[in-house]
Amino acid sequence: MKTLASILFFLSLSACSPKILRTIDADLLLVNGAIWTADTPHTTARALAVKDGNIVFIGDTPNEAITANQTVDLKGKFLMPGFIDNHVHFLDGGFGLASVDLRNANTPELFSSKITNHANTLDSGRWVLIGAWDHTLWGGTLPDKQWIDQGTANTPVFVMRLDGHMALANSAALKLAGIDKDTPTPKGGEIIRDANGEPTGLLKDSAMLLVQRVIPAPSETELLHAMELAQDRAFSVGVTQVHAMSGNPDETKILDAFILARDRGRLKIRANVYTPIEHWQSARAMLDENGAGDELLRWGGVKGLVDGSLGSATAWFHTPYSDDDNNRGFPLIEPENLVNLLTQADRAELKLAIHAIGDKAIDNLIDAFEKTAPNQVASKRFRIEHFQHPSAAAIKRLGQLGIIAAAHPYHAIDDGRWAEGKIGADRIKTTYAFRSILDAGGILSFGSDWPVAPIAPLHGVYAAVTRQTLDGKHPDGWQPHEKITVEEALLAYTLNNAYAGFEENRAGSLAVGKRADFVMLDSDPRAVAAEQIKNIKVLATIIGGETVYGGL
Numbered sequence: 071m072k073t074l075a076s077i078l079f080f081l082s083l084s085a086c087s088p089k090i091l092r093t094i095d096a097d098l099l100l101v102n103g104a105i106w107t108a109d110t111p112h113t114t115a116r117a118l119a120v121k122d123g124n125i126v127f128i129g130d131t132p133n134e135a136i137t138a139n140q141t142v143d144l145k146g147k148f149l150m151p152g153f154i155d156n157h158v159h160f161l162d163g164g165f166g167l168a169s170v171d172l173r174n175a176n177t178p179e180l181f182s183s184k185i186t187n188h189a190n191t192l193d194s195g196r197w198v199l200i201g202a203w204d205h206t207l208w209g210g211t212l213p214d215k216q217w218i219d220q221g222t223a224n225t226p227v228f229v230m231r232l233d234g235h236m237a238l239a240n241s242a243a244l245k246l247a248g249i250d251k252d253t254p255t256p257k258g259g260e261i262i263r264d265a266n267g268e269p270t271g272l273l274k275d276s277a278m279l280l281v282q283r284v285i286p287a288p289s290e291t292e293l294l295h296a297m298e299l300a301q302d303r304a305f306s307v308g309v310t311q312v313h314a315m316s317g318n319p320d321e322t323k324i325l326d327a328f329i330l331a332r333d334r335g336r337l338k339i340r341a342n343v344y345t346p347i348e349h350w351q352s353a354r355a356m357l358d359e360n361g362a363g364d365e366l367l368r369w370g371g372v373k374g375l376v377d378g379s380l381g382s383a384t385a386w387f388h389t390p391y392s393d394d395d396n397n398r399g400f401p402l403i404e405p406e407n408l409v410n411l412l413t414q415a416d417r418a419e420l421k422l423a424i425h426a427i428g429d430k431a432i433d434n435l436i437d438a439f440e441k442t443a444p445n446q447v448a449s450k451r452f453r454i455e456h457f458q459h460p461s462a463a464a465i466k467r468l469g470q471l472g473i474i475a476a477a478h479p480y481h482a483i484d485d486g487r488w489a490e491g492k493i494g495a496d497r498i499k500t501t502y503a504f505r506s507i508l509d510a511g512g513i514l515s516f517g518s519d520w521p522v523a524p525i526a527p528l529h530g531v532y533a534a535v536t537r538q539t540l541d542g543k544h545p546d547g548w549q550p551h552e553k554i555t556v557e558e559a560l561l562a563y564t565l566n567n568a569y570a571g572f573e574e575n576r577a578g579s580l581a582v583g584k585r586a587d588f589v590m591l592d593s594d595p596r597a598v599a600a601e602q603i604k605n606i607k608v609l610a611t612i613i614g615g616e617t618v619y620g621g622l
Contacts, residue, residue, distance in 0.1 A: 096121045096138040098586075098615055100622070101131075103144035104594060108151050108565045109579035118149070120586040123614035128580055142622045148594040150560065151580050152310025152587040152611065153527040154567035156476050156517030157423075157455055159234070160314040160341070161327055163521040164296030165200055165288070167303060172203035172229060178217055181208070185229065186221030197243070197285055198222065201229025202521050206381070206488050212262070213238045215271030228281050232522050234317055236382035237278050239271045247281040249273075256280065258402040260384075275378045275402060279320055287323075290330065297331045301339040305619035307526045308589035308608040311340035313517065313571060315373045315423065315455070319348040325356070325369055332367050338618055340587070341367050342571050344423050347374035347415050354418040365576075365585065365614075371421035373455070374411065375402045377431035380458065380485060380492055385428035387459070392494040398430070405434050412442040416450065421572065423453040423476065429497065432460045436467050448472025453515070453570060456481075459493065459501050469510035474570050476515045477504065479534040479559070480523040486539040486548035498549065504534055505552045514554075515570040516562035531559040531595055532604035556596045556603070586615040590622060 096119035105115040107128060119127035119136050127136060170188035175181040181203060189198050205212055218227055219241050226243040230236070239247070251267050259277030262270045273281065288296070304312065316324050325345055331337040345353050353372055362370045377399055378384025383391060386399040403411065415422060422442075426435040432454065439452045448471060457475040460468070468475060482502035490498045500506065507514050516534070518525045534554050537547035547553055568578025576585055590610040595603050610620035 094119060094121075094127050094136045096126055096136050097140065099136050099138035099141045100144055100149065101141065102146060103149045104146055105149040105580065106151075106560070106594070106596075107580040108561060109581045115580070118580060118586075118588075120615035123586055123616075125580060125582055125584050125586050128582060144590070144622070147609065148591045149580075149588055150591070151564040151578060152589050152613065153308045153563045154311045154313070154517075154571070154578065155304070155309050155520070155525060155527065155563075156313045156515045156567045156570055157315055157478065158312045158518060158520045158525060159317050159522075160300050160312055160520075161293070161296055161324065162200060162234075162317060163303070163525060164298070164300030165292075166202060166521045167299040168292075168296060169200045170198055170229065172201040173232060174207075175203055176207040178208055178211070178213065181213060182217045182221065185218050185227060189222045189225040189227065192225060194224075195286070196225070198225060198227040198229060199285070200521065201238075202232040203229060203238075204232050204381070210488075212270075212272055215240050215244070215269075226285075228285065230278075231382055233379040233381045234522055235379040235384050236272060236274045237281070239273060239281050241271070243281055243284075244269060244271060246284045249280055253280070258400065274382055275384050279318060282318065282320060293327050294331060294334060294336055297327065298336060301337070302619075304339055304525055305611045306608060307528070308591070308611050309339070309525060309527065310587040310589070310611060310613050311342065311567075311571075311577065313342045313344065313371075313423075313567070315344045316346045318375075319346045321346060322349055322352070328367055337366060338613065340365070340577075340613065342371065342573075343367070343369045344371040344373040344421075345369065347372040347411055347420075347422070347424070350411070350415040350418055350420055353415075353420050357419070368571075370419075371423055372415050373423045373425070374408075375425040376408065376435050377402055377426060377428050379427055380489060383492070385459065386431040386434075387428040387493065387497075388430045388433075391492055393491055399428050401431065401434070405438065408434065409438045409441050412438050416442050421451070421453075423455055425455040427456050427458045429459050429461050429464065432457060432464050436464060436471070436473065439473060440471065451570065451572065456519070457507075458485075459497060460503060462500055462506070465500065465503055465506050465510050465512065468507065469512040472513065474513045474515050475507050476517065476570060477502065477507075477562075478517055478519045478523060479504065479530045480518060480526070482537055482548065482552075483533045483539045484523065486537070486544060487541045501549060501552075502537075503552050504554045504558075508554060508558060513566060513569065514558070514562045515566045516559065517567070526604075527563050528591075528595065528606050528608075529604045530563065531556060532600070534559040534562070535600045535603065538601070556600070560595065585613075587613050590620070
C-alpha cells in the first residue's frame with residue numbers, strides 16, 4: 071500500500087519533470103473539491119481517488135498523476151466522510167416508515183384518528199405498531215385505550231411513545247396478552263391502572279414485554295421491506311454506517327434480520343449490530359462459529375439497559391422527579407446483577423454499550439464498569455448510551471476513565487421544551503453536557519436513536535451547535551454553555567464513532583487505506599450560519615466507492 075507521504079514525494083518529482091515515473095491506478099478520481107477529511111493534521115484536500123472500494127489517494131494532486139476509469143469534477147462541492155450513526159433501532163425505524171406516524175399528532179383527536187385510519191387499511195390479524203407518539207405535544211395528558219378502542223375493536227394496537235419506554239395497547243392487544251385487573255406488575259416495569267384498578271392500556275418498560283411477546287413475527291417479505299425503507303432513508307441523509315441496537319431483552323432476532331438482508335443481496339448500508347446483553351452466551355457462540363463479520367455486517371457487541379427514559383418518568387435518579395415527589399424512576403437491573411452481567415459479557419470478549427439516562431443509573435453504571443475491568447476501562451471502550459442527565463462528578467469520571475459518551479443531540483432540542491419541569495433547574499444544568507464532556511477530556515460520540523428522533527445527522531449537528539429547542543423558545547440556546555463547535559460535532563458523527571466501533575483504522579475519516587465511504591453536501595456546515603445547518607442538502611452518498619444515493 072502506498073503511503074500518503076510517498077505519493078506526495080512522487081508528485082513533487084512529477085511536477086519537475088514531464089516524464090511520469092509511475093501512476094496511481096484508480097476506479098474513480100474526484101477533483102476540484104472542498105474535502106474535509108476529519109484526518110488531522112491533513113484536514114482539507116481537493117482530490118480523492120478510489121480503487122476497489124478503498125481510498126488510494128487524497129490530497130492536492132495534478133490530475134495526470136492518477137489514471138482513473140472515471141474522473142468527476144466536483145466544482146468546489148463539499149465532501150466529507152460518511153456519517154456514522156452510533157445508535158439506531160434500524161428495523162423499528164423501517165417498520166415505522168411503513169406504519170402509522172404519530173410523531174406530529176398534537177391533539178388527542180388526531181392521535182386517535184391516525185390510529186383508526188391506519189387500522190382500517192390492514193388485513194385481518196395485522197397489528198398497528200410503532201407510532202412514536204409524544205404526549206407533551208397535546209399538553210401532557212397520557213393516552214388511554216378508550217381513545218382508540220371503538221375504532222380498533224378488531225385490530226390489536228401497540229404504539230410506543232417516541233422514547234420506546236412506554237406504549238399504549240388497546241383492549242384487543244391487552245386481551246391477546248392476557249393483561250387484566252389481576253395481572254401483577256412485572257419487576258422493572260409498570261402497568262398504569264385507573265381508579266378501579268383496570269389497566270388503562272399504558273405499559274412502561276418491562277411491562278411492555280407482556281404484549282411484545284404475543285405480536286406475530288413479521289414475514290420475510292415484511293422484514294426485507296422494512297430494511298430497504300430504513301436504509302433508503304439513511305442514505306438520503308448521508309448515513310453510510312449504523313450501530314444497530316436491540317431495543318429490549320427479547321429482541322433476539324435483530325442480527326438474523328440483517329443477515330437475511332445480506333444473504334438476499336438487499337443489504338447495502340454498513341451495520342454494526344448490538345444484540346441484548348441478557349443473551350451474551352448466544353453472542354459469544356456467534357463469534358465462535360462465524361467470526362465477527364465482514365466489512366458490510368459486523369457483530370459481537372451487546373446492548374443493555376440500566377433504566378428507562380425521562381419522558382416516561384422511568385429514568386433512575388438519586389432524588390425524586392420535580393413533578394412527582396413519589397417517583398425517582400427505577401432500575402431495570404439491580405446494581406449487583408448489573409456487575410455480574412457486564413463481567414460475564416466482558417470475559418466473553420463482547421463489546422459493551424449500556425443505556426443509562428438518570429444520574430443514579432449513570433453513577434451505578436460507571437461503578438459497574440470499574441468493577442468489571444479494573445484499570446482497563448479505556449482500552450475496552452465501554453460505552454454509555456445516551457448519558458443524558460449526569461452529575462458534574464460523573465462527567466469528570468467519564469473523562470478520567472475513557473468511557474465513551476454515546477449521545478444523541480437531537481434529543482436536547484426536543485426534550486429542552488419540557489425537561490426542566492421534570493427534574494428542576496439544578497439537575498438540568500448538566501443535561502446533554504456536550505461541552506463539559508469534551509472539556510473534561512471525554513470522548514463524545516453522536517447518533518440519532520432513530521426512530522425516537524429523526525435519523526438526520528445534519529439536524530444533530532445543528533442541535534449540538536445551536537441548542538435551539540423545537541418550540542423556538544430558546545433562540546440563544548437551551549443550556550447554551552453546553553454548545554460545541556461544528557467541527558467537534560462533525561467529528562462526533564465520523565471519526566469518534568469509528569473509534570467507538572473499533573474501526574478507526576478503516577472508517578471515520580478520509581485517508582489512504584480507509585474505506586471510500588463519503589458524502590457530498592450542497593454546503594460546508596462550517597461555513598454557513600449555524601441556524602442553516604439543518605437545511606443543508608445531501609447531494610450524494612457513496613459506500614465503498616459506489617453511489618447509493620443521488621449522484622456525484
